[in-house]
Amino acid sequence: MKTNDDFATKTLVMKFGGTSVGTPEAMAQSIAIVRQSRAEWPRVVAVASALSTVTNLLLDSASKAARGDTQTFYQSENRLRQMHHAIADAVVTDLARRAQVKQEVDHLIADFTGLCHAIAVLGEATPRALDAVAGLGERLSVRLMAAGLESLGTPAQFVEATQLIVTDDCFQNAHPDFTATTQKTRQVLEPILAQGSTPVVTGFIAATPAGVATTLGRGGSDYSAGILGAALPADEVWIWTDVDGVMSADPRLVPDARTIPEITYREIAELAYFGAKVLHPKTIRPVVDAGIGLRICNTFNPAHPGTWLKAEQGIGDKGKGNDDPYPLSPFPSKEGDRGNGHNIVKAVTAIRGQRLVTVEGRGMLGVPGVAARTFGAVASTGTSVPLITQASSEQSICFAVPSDAAEQVLAALEKAFAIELSVADIDRVWATGDVAIITAVGAGMIHTPGVAGRIFSALGQRGVNVIAIAQGSSEVSVSLVVASGDAEAAVMAIHALILNGG
Ligand code: ASP
Ligand code: MG
Secondary structure (H helix, E strand, O other), X not given: OOOOOOHHHOEEEEEEOHHHHOOHHHHHHHHHHHHHHHHHOOEEEEEEOOOOOHHHHHHHHHHHHHOOOOOHHHHHHHHHHHHHHHHHHHHOOOHHHHHHHHHHHHHHHHHHHHHHHHHHHHOOOOHHHHHHHHOHHHHHHHHHHHHHHHHOOOOEEEEOHHHOOEEOOOOOOOOEOHHHHHHHHHHHHHHHHHOOOEEEEEOOEEEOOOOOEEEOOOOOHHHHHHHHHHHOOOOEEEEEEOOOOOEOOOOOOOOOOOEOOEEEHHHHHHOHHHHHHHOOHHHHHHHHHOOOEEEEEEOOOOOOOOEEEEOOOOOOOOOOOOOOOOOOOOOOOOEXXXXXXXXXXXXXXXXXXXXXXXXXXXXXXXXXXXXXHHHHHHHHOOOOOOEEEEOOOOOEEEEEEEHHHHHHHHHHHHHHXXXXXXXXXXXXXXXXXXXXXXXXXXXXXXXXXXXXXXXXXXXXXXXXXXXXXXXXOOOOEXXXXXXXXXXXXXXXXXXXXXXXXX
16 A cells, blocks of 8 residues: 655545536636645646536436427527636637637537437437436536646646446446446556646546446535545545535534534534535545545635544544644543544534424333334335434334425324224324424544533523434434424534533
């Protein structure tokens, strides 16, 4: 395995998201970041998303074409040309090169129109056709970035990941074959890197062994960077986005939310939707498990250290500098925890729009199969359950469902337990009003005495009543159910603990 001291082979993969390349200014900034990184990293691979809004525009045009709309894609064609030409004008200073890039852009856009036309004629857009259309956004953006780098004297070459990443034919959500991908990636990228050039690779897209274009699923460019980073292998993978990393709470709700300097993948998994929005969840494991540093950072605030992903508490600190940019937390660190002052509770999230359903009755005690039948009935309605609790008295089972599914779930349960209800083995099946699930995340929390107590007293002080409690099975989170109207106060109270230790 390579070491960081081995300067000549030090490799950095940097992925730029849609907003990081979506305007002339952003593209210029991303190009500047690649150029600066070359001063410290002899080998840099850039991975680019489509310009922001472009993938949606492409897919929307294609599905409209399938429904017989032959207007929209012509409008999209103009919009695509205008967006990409504006960036070419801004970042490709060499006039001959600029004209050439615009021509390549126009060719790809003509392919888009041709595909939409075919889709309109057929009256259907197959997943395979949709992948061919969706991938055009990345194929456009890499040409602009590579030409922009070259214009500034930084050798660069665009590469389509259909040459690198081999997948199955599960179109729109294809699964990579890591062995084949490693071989092809090295074969194509190594010679480019050896020449001192920067490959600028399309995110999101891949191909089957037969060469048919696939995509890795929406938001999949992060995953592309992870796959390429693991294949090369790189020393570090940096995901450039438009926020300062993973935040301790939703900043729209909590104004003093701050960046979490380090987070494990079990923790980020518990952050459900706002964690997943910052980083595609599949990106993490292949990279972090291989000991490759994974960092999320902000294109528009590049000096900020962002968030580092780690394998587990206390290991995998690769890539992190010694200075801790954040003050010591008053939460005690137990021996065996990181012990460097990082918070034990790292983040707090709220999932709103839920109701708690309870199945209760003394006749349930010790009767096997009640839980199975309960969740069987819930599953029959197609509802997924984000939280479950049952007290050891076994006289009730309580779980959350999205509010809009609650009535249907109640009806299914009443039907499933009709007999038990009629003989009062089950007393009732009922649902609360709207509640929110508040989740406090932090791997150290479970093994540190007093944290749960502090959370409950903080909530008590704010007059927040806790309706139910569940511990995440991964043991890195605790979820509390509170009335919908208390959600904000609960998030604030727990976040204050993160900041001040209560
Ligand atoms: N452009 C693709 C999408 O919008 C992939 C990505 O940006 O990560 O889903
Ligand atoms: Mg993304």
